[in-house]
Structure formats: structure tokens, C-alpha cells
Amino acid sequence: MASAGRQLMASLLLALGVAGVHADDTGDNSPSSLRLSGFGTLGMSHTRSDRDWLLAREQTQVGASSASSALVDSRLGLQLNWAPAERWDTALQLVLRQRARDASLGEAVEWAFVGYQISTDWHLRLGRTSPEVFLQADLRNVGYALPWVRPNIEFYGWMPINSLDGADLSHIWHTEHADWTAKVQLGNGLNTIQALRIDDSLRIRNRNTAVLTLSREAGAWLIKASYARADIEVRPDANLRLLQQALQQITALPVPSVAQQAQNLSDDLYPQGLTQYASLGLQYQSSTWFGSAEASHVHLASGLSAGWRGYASLGRRWQRLSAYLIAGRSQADKMPNAAPLNWQAELTPMIGAPNAAMATGLGTLAAEAANTARFEQSSIGLGLRYDFAPRMALKLQVDQVNTQANGAGSWRHNTSEPGSSQVYSATLDFVF
Structure with missing residues (x-):
């Protein structure tokens, strides 16, 4: 079944030279075919804010170093595809972009897999791939493939996992009115995320990861549902470890109310344990109109970054010119941690006023550290895209972002106050 959305995607994949990767979309998997292709973005952003916050596109990058930055959105991707034999395909994709401070060189490898077309309906891949949890899972770095300057930060900016090392199996089938695709992914991963408030980085390992996706395409419409679960292990830096050790000492004190608060603060410092993610996306693509909307919920065993996220976008094309509107929202599940003001009075009789004051200060510091992981803000943006030459597009976008108190987890050098920002x-x- 040929649809408008599938035709647009196939054209883009051919432009990128990745037909071999998506054999189920194109059917082109001829032996010995070798293709080198690439994509890139040269970007510039300027932020005006009532706070001294700096723009970050996602948690896996350092972010801007000043109000104006060319690093946040700029990137270069190179991709090599090889079909060594009938039914076999391989892909290697490198993406050079700003990453977290201590990210390894290996994290630049976004894809590195071997695929086998079991039949016309079944496809197996072994190696490194992208978690299929977004509509734009495979294309989030390919600016040319996106209508906007960048994917919506409220929805896409939280995701700490860029790649998955393991295996996936996909199955496609056709009904009278639609094309269906189901995929299961299993694997592990290791990524580096940025503690944006303090300019430090953390290593996050996801084990026992499973991703299930189901998509339906009919005419110009695509709907995609995803579910993922993973056991998350964060490697805290030295400062977080010391803070957590101090909190554990406070939990040992025979003051039940203080001990419980200290344990809760310790648990909230960073996410650990089972993480579950569910999302639903809807996309419309025609020759004139285009739109998409996605919503997700993240559940965490610990930490404060769990919550609801979503965005919606609508745009129109006039030959080479496009205009669009995009709005996003992130809402944290848990309220921010409050400073433990009662500790001073409750601990003084037991450990003395100086030690009680020190413990209260540690509790306040822990509450502030945990709150930096909260994402609670909304944005609305307007943009233009001009395809002025084959395989090249110029985009302009302006966003108004309103951030709630203790909800600025997506901003570099964020603080606990609410903020209002404009991003140009x-x-x-x-693509080449």
C-alpha cells in the first residue's frame, strides 16, 4: 500500500542513501551495494531570559556557553551502508555533535548493526540501534528530515538513552486499509548525561532493556505506540556519593521523622532501578499539510524526573516554503522536595546545635540537588522552512518558554526559581 507518508519517507531515505537500512520500506537490498551518505546542521541560537539560564537541547549535551551558541543544534552525521549478500545489510552511523562533558568517543556511534531479511515480512538486526520510543526515533539528529529547527525539548529533551546494544526483530503485515509494523528490541546501553545545573556529568547504564512498538499507517496518517522498560543504574560523581553517605548517617539517628525524610532525600538524588516509559504518537503528512503529536509518561522507581510529556505541531507547505506552529508541555509526577526546616529543632537535643545545623544544611542541599531533575515547563513556537536548493533547507524559529519553579531541568545553569525565556x-x- 503506497501512502503519502511512506512516499515522503522513502524519498528522504533515498536522499540519505539508507535504503539498505530500511529494507522493509524500500525492498532494495542488492548484494555488494556500498553507500556512503551523510547529513548535517549548521545552527545558531540566541536566548533571552529573565534568568541566567542557557539553552540545552537535551540531557546528553553540555549546552550553550553563552546566550548565543552555534553548538546546541549543529551536528554532522556520516553513514555507511553495505549489503554483502542477498538478504544481508549492515549500517554504521557516526554523529558528531556536542555531548556531555565526559562522554566517550564510542557514544558518537549511533548505529552499528548487521541485519538479515528473514522473509519479506520479518527483519532481524544485531548490534547498536536507536530505541524505537519516538515518532522521530531514527531521525532526531537529521535536521533535514524534521520540519522544525529541533525536536520539541519538553518531549525529546529528557530522554537519556540514545542507543541500544542488542537485537531487534520487526514484522510487517498489510490489511485492506493499512500497513502495520510491530517491533521488539532487547539490549543494554551506557550513556553519559549532563548535570546541567552544575556542569558535571553522570554515566547511566540501562540493563535488561525491552522496547515494544506497534505502528499503523493508512494514507497520510501514521500512529505509533511504544512501551519500554529498563533497569537503570546511575554512577554518581564524588560529590553526590559524599552527600548520599551523609544522608545515610542521618537515617541511622533514632529520630523516625528525620530518618524517613533523609531516606527519601537520598532516594531522590538520582534515578535507580526499574524505569518504565509509554508513549503514543500521531503523524499526518500530505503534499500541503503536515502535523504530529506525541504524549508519554515516565515512571521511575526513584528520582524526580518522572512525569508526563507531550507536544503538538501543525504546518502548511507552499511549494518550497513551509510554516509551522509547535507547542510542548512537561509535567512532573512528584512535587519538589522542600528544605527540611524541622531538622534543627528535632536534632539539637540529640547531636547538639552545631551538628543539627550542619545536618539541616545537608538536607537542604540534597533537596535542591534532587529538584534539578524536575522538568516542568511549557513552550510555544513559530517557524519557517525554506527548501532553497535540492537537499538543503533554511529554518527560522522563535520559541516562548515558561518554566515553573523547580522545573528547569532542561536548562544549563538552572536555578529553582520560575523563568520566562525566548529562544531565537x-x-x-x-543531506549528501
């Missing part, structure tokens, strides 16, 4: 962006996207 321009990008030049290309």
Missing part, C-alpha cells in the same frame, strides 16, 4: 534559532540543514 536559525539552522541550515543538508
